[in-house]
Amino acid sequence: xxxxxxxxxxxxxxxxxxxxxxxxxxxxxxxxxxxxxxxxxxxxxxxxxxxxxxxxxxxxxxxxxxxxxxxxxxxxxxxxxxxxxxxxxxxxxxxxxxxxxxxxxxxxxxxxxxxxxxxxxxxxxxxxxxxxxxxxxxxxxxxxxxxxxxxxxxxxxxxxxxxxxxxxxxxxxxxxxxxxxxxxxxxxxxxxxxxxxxxxxxxxxxxxxxxxxxxxxxxxxxxxxxxxxxxxxxxxxxxxxxxxxxxxxxxxxxxxxxxxxxxxxxxxxxxxxxxxxxxxxxxxxxxxxxxxxxxxxxxxxxxxxxxxxxxxxxxxxxxxxxxxxxxxxxxxxxxxxxxxxxxxxxxxxxx
Amino acid sequence: xxxxxxxxxxxxxxxxxxxxxxxxxxxxxxxxxxxxxxxxxxxxxxxxxxxxxxxxxxxxxxxxxxxxxxxxxxxxxxxxxxxxxxxxxxxxxxxxxxxxxxxxxxxxxxxxxxxxxxxxxxxxxxxxxxxxxxxxxxxxxxxxxxxxxxxxxxxxxxxxxxxxxxxxxxxxxxxxxxxxxxxxxxxxxxxxxxxxxxxxxxxxxxxxxxxxxxxxxxxxxxxxxxxxxxxxxxxxxxxxxxxxxxxxxxxxxxxxxxxxxxxxxxxxxxxxxxxxx
Numbered sequence: 297x298x299x300x301x302x303x304x305x306x307x308x309x310x311x312x313x314x315x316x317x318x319x320x321x322x323x324x325x326x327x328x329x330x331x332x333x334x335x336x337x338x339x340x341x342x343x344x345x346x347x348x349x350x351x352x353x354x355x356x357x358x359x360x361x362x363x364x365x366x367x368x369x370x371x372x373x374x375x376x377x378x379x380x381x382x383x384x385x386x387x388x389x390x391x392x393x394x395x396x397x398x399x400x401x402x403x404x405x406x407x408x409x410x411x412x413x414x415x416x417x418x419x420x421x422x423x424x425x426x427x428x429x430x431x432x433x434x435x436x437x438x439x440x441x442x443x444x445x446x447x448x449x450x451x452x453x454x455x456x457x458x459x460x461x462x463x464x465x466x467x468x469x470x471x472x473x474x475x476x477x478x479x480x481x482x483x484x485x486x487x488x489x490x491x492x493x494x495x496x497x498x499x500x501x502x503x504x505x506x507x508x509x510x511x512x513x514x515x516x517x518x519x520x521x522x523x524x525x526x527x528x529x530x531x532x533x534x535x536x537x538x539x540x541x542x543x544x545x546x547x548x549x550x551x552x553x554x555x556x557x558x559x560x561x562x563x564x565x566x567x568x569x570x571x572x573x574x575x576x577x578x579x580x581x582x583x584x585x586x587x588x589x590x591x592x593x594x595x596x597x598x599x600x601x602x603x604x605x606x607x608x609x610x611x612x613x614x615x616x617x618x619x620x621x622x623x624x625x626x627x628x629x630x631x632x633x634x635x636x637x638x639x640x641x642x643x644x645x646x647x
Numbered sequence: 648x649x650x651x652x653x654x655x656x657x658x659x660x661x662x663x664x665x666x667x668x669x670x671x672x673x674x675x676x677x678x679x680x681x682x683x684x685x686x687x688x689x690x691x692x693x694x695x696x697x698x699x700x701x702x703x704x705x706x707x708x709x710x711x712x713x714x715x716x717x718x719x720x721x722x723x724x725x726x727x728x729x730x731x732x733x734x735x736x737x738x739x740x741x742x743x744x745x746x747x748x749x750x751x752x753x754x755x756x757x758x759x760x761x762x763x764x765x766x767x768x769x770x771x772x773x774x775x776x777x778x779x780x781x782x783x784x785x786x787x788x789x790x791x792x793x794x795x796x797x798x799x800x801x802x803x804x805x806x807x808x809x810x811x812x813x814x815x816x817x818x819x820x821x822x823x824x825x826x827x828x829x830x831x832x833x834x835x836x837x838x839x840x841x842x843x844x845x846x847x848x849x850x851x852x853x854x855x856x857x858x859x860x861x862x863x864x865x866x867x868x869x870x871x872x873x874x875x876x877x878x879x880x881x882x883x884x885x886x887x888x889x890x891x892x893x894x895x896x897x898x899x900x901x902x903x904x905x906x907x908x909x910x911x912x913x914x915x916x917x918x919x920x921x922x923x924x
Binding site (some may be wrong): 350541547548550551552555564566640643 | 721722723740741742745746747749753755756757758766767769771803806822826
C-alpha cells in the first residue's frame with residue numbers, strides 16, 4: 297500500500313495505483329454482469345412452484361442489467377488502458393460518467409444477489425407464506441398493468457402534500473419569525489404553540505373531517521399543522537439565537553427594522569429553518585398517508601388500503617416502493633435547495 | 648428629494664477630504680446597569696469633547712466601562728444621566744455618520760466580502776422607497792474604493808470563513824469607511840490580531856485618518872497603541888469609570904514606538920494608572 301506522498305513523488309507508481317483501482321472496479325463490474333446473467337439463468341431453468349406472469353419480462357430486465365454491467369466493465373477497461381499506454385499529465389483519464397457508473401457497480405452486484413435471494417424464497421422455494429409475500433416479477437406485473445391507477449394515486453398524493461406542506465411551512469415560518477422577533481407576539485403565541493404543537497396532527501383527524509367541507513381541505517389542514525410546528529419552533533430558535541452584534545452592526549450602519557428582519561435575522565436563522573423544514577417534511581409524509589387511509593378517496597395511502605381490501609399484496613409492495621422513491625426524492629430536492637441557499641456554510645451534511 | 652441628493656453628494660467618495668469630522672460632546676454622563684435587581688454603576692460623571700477631525704483614545708483597565716461609553720456615543724444605548732451630543736444635537740439613536748468597528752469583525756457569514764462592505768449603502772437605501780440604477784452604481788463604486796483602501800480588492804467575492812483574522816478586521820474597517828463617516832468609533836479593533844498584523848494595521852489606520860480627517864474615538868487598554876495613534880489620550884479609572892487624566896500628544900505622524908517622547912509619555916500615563924515602575 298502506497299501513501300499519497302509516494303504516489304505524488306513517483307509518477308509511475310501513481311499510474312500503477314490508479315490502474316489497480318480501475319482493475320478492481322472493472323472486476324466488480326464484470327462480476328455484476330455475471331451475477332445478473334446467472335440470476336436470469338436461474339429464473340429460466342429453476343422452475344417456480346407456481347406460474348408467475350411477467351417472468352419472461354423479468355428475465356429480459358435481468359439480461360438488460362447484465363449487458364449494462366458488461367458494457368460498463370468494457371468501457372472502464374478500455375478507457376484508462378488506452379491512455380496509460382501514452383502517458384498524459386492528467387492523472388484521472390476516465391470520463392466522469394463512466395467513473396460514476398463504475399462506482400455504482402458494487403451496488404448493482406449486491407442488488408443482483410438480493411433480488412435472486414428474494415426470488416428464490418418467494419417463487420422457487422416458497423419459504424415465505426404465499427399471499428403476503430410477492431416475488432419480484434409480481435411487482436413488474438403491477439407496474440405494467442396497474443400503472444394508470446398507481447400514477448393517478450401519485451399525482452393525488454403529491455398535490456395534497458404540496459398544498460399542505462407549502463401552507464404549513466409558510467405559516468410556521470411566519471409564526472417562528474414573529475415569535476423570535478417580537479416580545480408581544482411571543483407572549484401570546486408561545487403558550488398556544490406549547491400546548492397545541494406537541495399534539496400529533498393525526499389526533500385532530502375526527503374533528504377535522506367533521507369541520508371541513510371536504511376531506512381534501514381537512515387533509516390539507518392536518519398536513520399543514522404537522523409541518524408548521526417543527527418549522528415554527530426551529531425558525532423561532534434560529535431567530536432568537538442570532539448574534540446580537542449582527543443587529544448592532546446593522547443599526548449603526550443605518551438599518552431599519554425591515555432590514556434587520558429580512559436581511560439579518562432571516563438569513564442568520566436559515567440553517568435552523570432548514571432543519572425545521574426537513575422535520576416538517578417527514579411529519580407531513582406520515583400525516584398524508586394516514587389522511588388518505590382514513591378519509592381521502594385517492595392517493596397512495598388510499599391505494600394501500602384498497603390493495604389490502606383485495607388482498608393484493610404485490611400491489612402494496614409496488615406502492616410502497618413508489619412511496620419510498622417519492623419521499624426520498626422530495627427530501628433530496630429540499631437538501632439541494634438548502635445546499636444552494638447555504639453555500640456559504642462549511643461542512644454541510646451531504647444527503 | 649433634495650435631502651436625498653445631498654446625502655448622496657456627501658458620500659461621493661470614500662477617501663475624499665471631508666468638510667470636517669464630527670464634534671462629540673460628552674457631558675456629565677453617568678450610566679448604570681441593573682444586575683440581579685441591584686444597580687451596577689459603570690460610568691461616573693464622565694465629561695470630554697472630541698474636536699472635529701481629532702483622534703482621541705479612551706484608555707483604561709479592562710472592564711472599566713469604556714465600551715459602554717462607546718455604545719452611548721454610537722447611539723446603541725442611552726445614558727442614565729447626562730447627555731451625549733454630536734455636532735450640538737443630542738444623540739438619540741444610531742446613525743451611519745458615526746460608525747463602530749468592534750473588537751470582533753462580526754462579518755455576516757452569508758454575505759461575500761463585497762456584500763458585507765455594502766451593508767451600509769444597502770441599509771440606507773432601504774430608507775428611500777425606490778431603487779435607482781445610478782444610486783446602485785455609485786454604491787458599487789464606493790464599495791470598490793473602500794475595498795481598495797484596505798487592500799482587499801482581490802477578495803471581494805470571498806466568503807468570511809475564507810479570510811484570516813486580519814483580513815476580516817480589514818473588511819470590517821472597509822464596511823465602516825464606505826459610509827464616509829464623520830466619526831469612526833473603534834472598540835479595541837486590533838485586540839484579537841497577532842502582533843505583526845496589529846502593528847501593520849495601526850500604521851494603516853493612522854494613514855487613513857490623516858487622509859480623510861474624520862474624528863476618531865478609539866477605545867483601548869493598550870498604552871502604546873493609544874500613544875502611537877491618538878492626539879489626545881483620556882485615561883479612565885477602574886469601574887465605575889471616571890476621567891483621571893488627559894494626556895496631549897503632539898508628536899508628528901508617522902510616529903515610531905521608540906520615539907523618546909512617546910516613551911516619556913508612556914511612563915506618565917502608566918503612572919496615572921498606578922502602574923509606575
